[in-house]
Amino acid sequence: MTTPWGEVTLARHPEDPRETLRAWDASDAYLLRHLAEQDVPLTGTVVVLGDRWGALVTALAAHRPTQITDSWLGQEATRANLARAGVETGAVRLLTTQDPVPERIDVLLVRVPKSLALLEDQLLRLAPAVHAGTVVVGTGMVKEIHTSTLRLFERILGPTRTSLAEQKARLVLCTPDPSLRHPANPWPYDYDLPDDVGGALSGRPVVNHAGVFCAERLDIGTRFLLKHLPTTSGTRRVVDLGCGNGIVGTAVALANPEAEVLFTDESFQAVASAEATYKANGVPGHAEFRVGDGLAGVADGSVDVVLNNPPFHSHQATTDATAWRMFTGARRALRPGGELWVVGNRHLGYHVKLKRLFGNSELVAGDRKFVVLRSVRQG
Numbered sequence: 001m002t003t004p005w006g007e008v009t010l011a012r013h014p015e016d017p018r019e020t021l022r023a024w025d026a027s028d029a030y031l032l033r034h035l036a037e038q039d040v041p042l043t044g045t046v047v048v049l050g051d052r053w054g055a056l057v058t059a060l061a062a063h064r065p066t067q068i069t070d071s072w073l074g075q076e077a078t079r080a081n082l083a084r085a086g087v088e089t090g091a092v093r094l095l096t097t098q099d100p101v102p103e104r105i106d107v108l109l110v111r112v113p114k115s116l117a118l119l120e121d122q123l124l125r126l127a128p129a130v131h132a133g134t135v136v137v138g139t140g141m142v143k144e145i146h147t148s149t150l151r152l153f154e155r156i157l158g159p160t161r162t163s164l165a166e167q168k169a170r171l172v173l174c175t176p177d178p179s180l181r182h183p184a185n186p187w188p189y190d191y192d193l194p195d196d197v198g199g200a201l202s203g204r205p206v207v208n209h210a211g212v213f214c215a216e217r218l219d220i221g222t223r224f225l226l227k228h229l230p231t232t233s234g235t236r237r238v239v240d241l242g243c244g245n246g247i248v249g250t251a252v253a254l255a256n257p258e259a260e261v262l263f264t265d266e267s268f269q270a271v272a273s274a275e276a277t278y279k280a281n282g283v284p285g286h287a288e289f290r291v292g293d294g295l296a297g298v299a300d301g302s303v304d305v306v307l308n309n310p311p312f313h314s315h316q317a318t319t320d321a322t323a324w325r326m327f328t329g330a331r332r333a334l335r336p337g338g339e340l341w342v343v344g345n346r347h348l349g350y351h352v353k354l355k356r357l358f359g360n361s362e363l364v365a366g367d368r369k370f371v372v373l374r375s376v377r378q379g
Helices: 026-037 055-059 072-084 116-129 147-156 220-226 247-255 268-280 321-333 350-358
Strands: 046-049 066-069 093-096 105-111 130-141 160-162 169-174 189-192 205-208 237-241 260-265 286-291 303-308 334-345 362-366 370-376
Touching: 026 055, 026 105, 026 130, 026 169, 046 116, 055 072, 066 072, 072 093, 105 116, 116 130, 116 147, 130 147, 147 160, 147 169, 205 268, 220 247, 220 334, 220 370, 237 247, 237 321, 247 260, 247 268, 247 303, 260 268, 268 286, 303 321, 321 334, 321 350, 334 350, 350 370
Parallel strands: 046 066, 046 105, 066 093, 105 130, 237 260, 237 303, 260 286, 303 334
Antiparallel strands: 130 169, 160 169, 189 205, 334 370, 362 370
């Protein structure tokens, strides 16, 4: 990526020579050009919110910025990109969306996320640190910035306008108004499962931090999987892979308190939600909560059952790369005879990938939209 401060070489994480998606886009480049052309003083505490793969903090490393991200993969990409650029360790402070925020912010740069809820939550958390002199600039592709996005900046921080579009990217320019009263943060959001979920789950509490998929209701894919979960007994080790709010793993633990359940997701918000959901249900079993890249770090042949509702988007791009990585990780981590259970949209054709990887794929259940598939590790 060419920036006003020179060229930087960037990659996503995990790095894959076959990857066709870039680690930056036109909105990152537009923001950096704006900072240079307007001679924005990058002094004091510079905070970069939502920097997807570290493009912004790598380019601005000389100003010792702080990055705040919900993505473990994005944070790992940032570390690698900083190292590739020769940035000294500690020059960029890496925080997650669950960490305490800086006490004072002098420059706030926002890569607008796909989730409006996550933007709301993070702006509300950061607002007390913003002052009248804070420079606030957001950026995103035109299709990512809506009237609701601008209203959110305006409601929480102050008067907001947009720039002209360049290469299908746009800037959000906000002037902080310290006299604004900050509304109460509605996140995390709690609700009780509806009665039609069935069994022991009816009326059970669910906790969702902002940005978690379908945070305000039970998504229909998970609802379908919950009706067709495998029966486990004894001290089986079960993984809720890509756990989201953790309701799938919690359902397993409720049905079999002897199970050892690992909740894992690359989203810090998701794993916090899963832990909160599990604790809200008072499950007496043993659970582990881990932020990371799927089953990386889980020992080979150490798992009995993996339950998975894989995403098929990476930000705005449709891709099966994440699902494939989850499936291959599951095969490695499963014991011989261990089972991977997957729910997905029928049209995605996951059974083809599973047959190629496991040598088998059984249709457990299906309707017009979803299928639940079961694959067994043979050896």
